[in-house]
Amino acid sequence: MESKYSQTSIFIILAVVIIAVIITAFISNQSKTESEIQKALSQIGSKASANSIQSNLYDCLETTSKDSLTIIGIQGGYYEPPEKYFDLGWTFIPYFYDKNTYLNPSTEKVEEELAKYIDDNLELCVNQIQDEITLTHDKSKTTAIIEERKVNFIVDSQISLKKELTTTIQLNRPIEIDSKLSEIIELADYITNEHRENPDTICISCLAEKAKEKNLQVEILEFDEQSSLVLIRDTNSDYVFEFLNRY
Secondary structure: OOOHHHHHHHHHHHHHHHHHHHHHHHHHHHHHHHHHHHHHHHHHHHHOOHHHHHHHHHHHHHHHHHHHHHHHHHOOOOOOOOOOEEEOOOOEEEEEEEOOOEOOOOHHHHHHHHHHHHHHHHHHHHHHOOOOOEEEEOOOEEEEEEEOOEEEEEEEEEEEEEOOOEEEEEEOOEEEEEOOHHHHHHHHHHHHHHHHOOOOOOOHHHHHHHHHHOOEEEEEEEOOOOEEEEEEEEOOOOOEEEEEEEO
16 A cells, blocks of 8 residues: 555645646746847847837736736745745745635735736846847836736836937836736635634535636645645636645
8 A cells, every 4th residue: 555655745746747837838938038029129120219119128028927927826926935835946835824824815915926026027128128229227116906807017117228319218008917816816715714614624516616606727636744735727728826725
């Protein structure tokens, strides 16, 4: 008979494989985006105008916004590690429930984490568009707003474009990304709060019904002897949001 330790190891390996597949797809998408930007720049050449630079910045920021949602999904609503999490080395999975302690982030907290990701990665967009032109920017202040079936990003930053003369570009146009993050957070809250009535169990049929109403799918896998890995998937895309519950 296979030992419980061996079974637990298998579940952790499966969880890591799932996350690795998501990360691989994410990195592939980033490489594709950078290639597309460079292609656009080669067509623009040294005659690039402020308008074309602004357009390329927004294209890059749209991709960065999508990337932020992917990272937030993999890391359960967080860009930076929270108080309690399982460290996988190259990423982490947060605990939403930890032995009668409720740790699930609020929608406002997730919005803050999304905004931090954009602010930290604006520099990458600026660097990709350098082409016989010097671009500098001030410290950006991004606002992320999670709404039903979408997330809006407003990047507030001033870009200075210098070639022969200096031109200023103001970034403040909203970037709207289709997303079920609002519905996913609501379902994650339901799963976590169910433990208030019974700390050790959850109504699976109730959960399945709520997930179906939102066109979401939930998988609960054994992660280790004390913890379960919860995966919430958008049935209309490959988007995944995950977190841990420890009993």
